[in-house]
Amino acid sequence: MKYLLFIIVATFSIQLSAQQKQFSKDDNGKFIYYKVVDSQRVSKDTLLQRAKAFVNVAYKKSMVEESVTDSSVLAKGTIVIDKTILVAGHPSGEVSYNFVFEARNGKYRFWLTDMLFIPYQRDRYGNFVPTTKIGVPLERTPGKLNAGAWKDILNSTYLKVEKFGDDFKKYLATSRVEKAKKKVETISTKQW
């Protein structure tokens, strides 16, 4: 009974949390995930190097660098959206986006916009693959028949983009050199 109560409370908490989070819109009426980050300890050049490494190394499977200047990085990328049932699920589609990073001394900003959804469908071999190459803008208001499914897609996309943003901020705050030097702790059982 305690477990049941816990599940109900947890489920409602997750649902409320998911409902509260949604994309803002930019000047053109497009969804945007926009962050300005204070970064006094890291120089502008280092931030730029780390942003390039994030695109070309950490997220190289899902991002492609478009252009780089002395203070910005532009890239395109995709995020796979999952349909989850408890602990198991399957990909339900992907969202492509444009990524912009700009650095100044002491701070940087980044945003994701131009988000297009491409649904997945299971192919003859049981793999989930895109049904089309032409994406649907996430801002589009669906008909009544698909309103619920679209809301799930928006929620799932927001959570994935938010995680992407957290990963990016952590990556830019971390020195790769220091991380590489950090060795795995060795435990000796010879003496105790």
Add this chain to the structure above:
Amino acid sequence: MKKLLTAIFAMASTTCALAQETTTSPLEISGSVDTYFKYDFAKNPLNAKTSFVTDHNSVSLGMIDIALKKKTGKASFVGELSFGPRGQSQSIPDAAAGGSSFNIQNLYVNYEFTNEFSMTAGYMGTFIGYEVISPVGNFNYSTSYLFTNGPFQNAGIKATYKFSDKVSLMAGLFNDWNVYSASRGVSAIGGQLMVAPVEGWTAYINALLGAGFGGYGTIVDLTTAYQITEKFKLGLNAANYDIKDSAVPGSYAGAALYPQYAVLDAVTLGLRGEYFKFKAAGAVPATAFTAVTLTANIKSGGLTFIPEVRLDHNSDKPFFKEGGAAAPNGGQFSLAAVYAF
């Protein structure tokens, strides 16, 4: 109840822990359920000359299909089983005699040696043709003559090399069509060239030589689809099958065109126009079918309603009128509901 919940939590914790420690992807679970009503205009179920949607004036079952997939590092597997008429007695082969068992849709393992090169072994949906057994993979609910008379599945081992996103090549060794274990040994070779000349257009040129329906034969197949605009998609399937022994019936040739247009976000209309010909074999003369199928897909979340009208013609009169007399035309209306999860 407590035990069940404890087990669920334990399973969830284990999966999360594993996910943190390895590159294992979560277990994917997916599938579908479908059911249909069909009304034959001549009230004769024998007028259905292609696979599935066989019953007349009946709310009938398609199948429940359940697929599992998991990837660990470079290795993955897919296991997919179906239960119900579409996945049992109407699919080939039935896993046990009598039409009361199940059908294996896919059961294979795959290993990606590199990003470009992978090998797959097991029992797989066929690489030949446009349509598949699962209603989720088709736009029309009824099936084409090309689908019905071609292979449904192939057991074998195949290697795929991806030259780029626009070109890939597959080659493999296979058993005869639609069998879990070979009756004539590993006796067929097959290949597939995939080209994607422009964004949204993909074409597959397929060939399968060796043991198949009616003995040994060669099937050559072109399957292609082009998403021309956001709303308009055009598909084409053309195939030719020649049985080595020309006295054995079953050789065929045909083509089907699949234009589809999205009239609303949730509603797409599609037409299937098909010409299909059984070739003459010994004393058996050639005979040709033409069929036109008008289908709508109305989607609401995971559910798709598929109303469909189908008209078939063959001047050799293989169809039946209401009284049982031979007729050159057959027609049917069906309404299917397919839920994919």
